[in-house]
Amino acid sequence: MPATSLADWLRAEPDEALAELLRTRRDLSTPPPSDTTVLATRAGTPGSVARACEDLDTFTLAVLDALLLAGADTAAVPIGEVTALVGRDVTDALGRLRARILAWGGDDALRVPPAARDALGPFPAGLGAPAPALATDAEARLAEVGADERAVLTALAAGPPIGRTRDAGLDLALADAQTPVQKLLARGLLLRRDDQTVELPRELGLLLRGGVAFEPAALTEPELPVHPHQTDTVDETAAGEAMELLRQVESLLRAWSQQPPPVLKSGGLGVRELKKLAKDLEVDETRATLLAELVVGAGLVADSENTAPEWVPTTLTDSWLASPSVQRWMTLAQAWLELPRLPGLAGGRDAKDKPIAPLSEDLRRPLAPVGRRRVLTALAALPGGAGVRSVDELVRVLAWRAPRRGGRLRDETVRWAMAEATALGLIGLGALTTGTRLLLADDRVGAVEAMHDALPDPVDHVLVQADLTVVAPGPLEPELAADMAAVADVESAGHATVYRVTENTVRRALDTGRTADELHAMFRAKSATPVPQGLTYLIDDVARRHGRLRGGAAGSFLRCDDEALLAEVLAHPVAAGYDLRLIAPTVLISTAPLGEVLEALRGAGFAPAAEGPDGRVVDLRPSGRRVPGRARAARARAGEQAVLTDEQAARIVSNLRAGDQATARRRGSTVQAPRGGGADTTATLDLLSRATLEHREVWIGFVDSRGTASQRVVRPLRVGGGVLEGADHERYPLHRITSAALVED
Structure with missing residues (x-):
């Protein structure tokens, strides 16, 4: 089969193959190409080639390297030459490369984009430039070198093939050479690139590698050893981690509700605040960072964005705290899966050697969710209950499957994802839980049910001890948990939580509106052990002193020397609507703002006036029109691309075919119309009107409402009202037609 260009290869591909290419290499469809020539040009750019290589495994990349070694970027090469360089069958790998248009052509004439050499680096397979002089006697020359010279050659053969040395600038005869490098240069077994650089010739590198370009073991995916576990054991272990996470998140939200930390x-989040959070929750700073990132990512905490900004729990916090455990877990798990940030980076250094703070923009990585799902998907491919023995072994496997994905943080992101997923209860004993498998399949209802089954059943009782500690032998029912949180502090947490009741905690419970009788009744009903007298005395003692001094909230007041007028106001319905209460013969108070109260009284026929602290009348009317405050618009996440649907891919392929047809048919004798890019479309209108009268097809260049340029061959049905209507019932506004030409029959 003769060599063919990439554009010609694409034109011969079926529509299904082009659609799959557009879905696989998403960048090729943005903006949609006008024809296959544009598609081929775009597919051959260095940036696009580099992105297409990110999902390729080590073996497929090795085949691409072998194609470059064979010179497929400059001339067509046969498959046999590639197979010889790789040392094994390459058919499947070539199929993957062809599907991504990283290779094309028949087995006897394979080609790759010239940009592949830029994307993969200057030394394919870690081998140097060819030296034709060594093509025939490389083995004989190699047999003459000594052990020290051979050690240098072996090191360079492992790659990269270049080395820096001060001996490179010396041009000595073999008899005068002293060092191994000098001797190798004299023998012609090293190539001098400059005064400080030498390079191992490709022929010698292949010879030292045994005649193939790659170590055979490196082309095989490493095994992933696993430990078999019962699925129930995995789920229960992960559920225990999830319960501990929920407890820590609750503690964080309550702490920040009382004392929000400032925003840097x-x-x-500042170092001091992070250390305080870690100390309060009794966790390390890595765990504290993860918790802070989770609550912000889930929308439970946000920047207050005022003059002294703080990290403050949002209105979603109350509904989250009131939700069942499984729903709270689902909120955090979903937030982590979609979190465009890497909490593991916190504590490190940025490009300016400054520490990276939690919740800062330095942690933003838009592709972080893709990396997490990649790790979880790899675990999902294992049998149910199978857990990886070592995270490092998983790192090696994923590095083999996609060595070019993830950059310098490739391996660290896998370790971070495993640790964070374990903390969230998505992984237990190194294995994926039943709920996580369902969550990855977008079955949120099933995931919630699986987690509900894994969580221990809530208990409805506690064990009250004589030392005023209360032991919860498991997760408490929501109502009992709320009562215990109100009347006691957590002293230690775990599978059995220990609470301590103190004078302060009893007072706190009374502050919430609970009475002493209600606390006594709660402990009598919920304690599986006798209630000690010490607890009874403590509750009664605090209750006797509680509430003797009382306070209330007032948003405004009304005063008047005429008690009859105040009585008239209290008798009016407006008094009930604004909670007006008499606290003295001449004073009313309300919880509503003064402006609203005065406006309502004026509407009821009264004539009140507002006064300032000094008793003078003030004007409370607004000085101008006001609008509600608007939340700051969320910034677009760079690097994220929407999934191309089958319908969108089919439409782009259809436009490609139309563009090819238009380009091919316009090659005949045509009359070119002036471009209609301005307001004057007279020339275009004349040409289209002529085509309509003569029933001839016309080629047009067209820009749609999204600014995407394309080409069409249209048979005009009618022209008028600023619109061209084709026989295919498509309508093209004349001001969007950039050029037109008659098509030669």
Whole structure:
């Protein structure tokens, strides 16, 4: 089969193959190409080639390297030459490369984009430039070198093939050479690139590698050893981690509700605040960072964005705290899966050697969710209950499957994802839980049910001890948990939570509106052990002193020397609507703002006036029109691309075919119309009107409402009202037609 260009190869591909290419290499469809020539040009750019290589495994990349070694970027090469370089069958790998248009042509004439050499680096397979002089006697020359010279050659053969040395600038005869490098240069077994650089010739590198370009073991995916576990054991272990996470998140939200930490001027959470959070929750700073990132990512905490910004729990916090455990877990798990940030980076250093703070913009990585799902998907491919023995072994497997994905943080992101997923209860004993498998399949209802089954059943009782501690032998029922949180502090947490009742905690419970009798009744009903007298005395003692001094909230007041007028106001329905209460013969108070109260009284026929602290009348009317405050618009996440649907891919392929047809048919004798890019479309209108009268097809260049340029061959049905209507019932506004030409029959 003769060599063919990439554009010609694409034109011969079926529509299904082109649609799959557009879905696989998403960048090729943005903006939609006008024809296959544009598609081929775009597919051959260095950036697009580099992106297409990110999902390729080590073996497929090795085949691409072998194609470059064979010179497929400059001339067509046969498959046999590639097979010889790789040392094994390459048919399947070539299929993957052809599907991504990283290779094309028949087995006897394979080609790759010239940009592949830029994308993969200057030394394919870690081998140097060819030296034709060594093609025939490389083995004989190699047999003459000594052990020290051979050690240098072996090191360079492992790659990269270049080395820096001060001996490179010396041009000595073999008899005068002293060092191994000098001797190798004299023998012609090293190539001098400059005064400080030498390079191992390709022929010698292949010879030292045994005649193939790659170590055979490196082309085989490493095994992933696993430990078999019962699925129930995995789920229960992960559920225990999830319960501990929920407890810590609850503690964080309550702590920040009372004392929100400030937002750094540069954004993020300060070192002092992070250390305090870690100490309060009794966790390390890595765990504290993860918790902070989760609550912000889930929308439970946000930047207050005022003059002294703080990290404050949002209105979603109350509904989250009131939700069942499984729903709270689902909120956090979903937030982590979609979190466009890498909490593991916190504590490190940025490009300016400054510490990276939690919750700062330095942690933003838009592709982080893709990396997490990649790790979880790899675990999902294992049998149910199978857990990886070592995270490092999983790192090696994923690095083999996609060595070019993830950059310098490739391996660290896998370790971070495993640790964070374990903390969230998505993984237990190194294995994926039943709920996580369902969550990856977008079955949220099933995931919630699986987690509900894994969680221990809530208990409806506690064990009250004589030392005023209360032991919860398991997760408490929501109502009992709320009562215990109100009347006691957590002293230690785990599978059995220990609470301590103190004078302060009893007072706190009374502050919430609970009475002493209700606390006594709660302990009598919920304690599986006798209630000690010490607890009874403590509750009664605090209750006797509680509430003797009382306070209330007032948003405004009304005063008047005429008690009859105040009585008239209290008798009016407006008094009930604004909670007006008499606290003295001449004073009313309300919980509503003064402006609203005065406006309502004026509407009821009264004539009140507002006064300032000094007793003078003030004007409370607004000085101008006001609008509600608007939340700051969320910024687009760079690097994220929408999934191309089958319908969208089919439409782009259809436009490609139309563009090819238009280009091919316009090659005949045509009359070119002036471009209609301005307001004057007279020339275009004349040409289209002529085509309509003569029933001839016309080629047009067209820009749609999204600014995407394309080409069409249209048979005009009618022209008028600023619109061209084709026989295919498509309508083209004349001001969007950039050029037109008659098509030669």
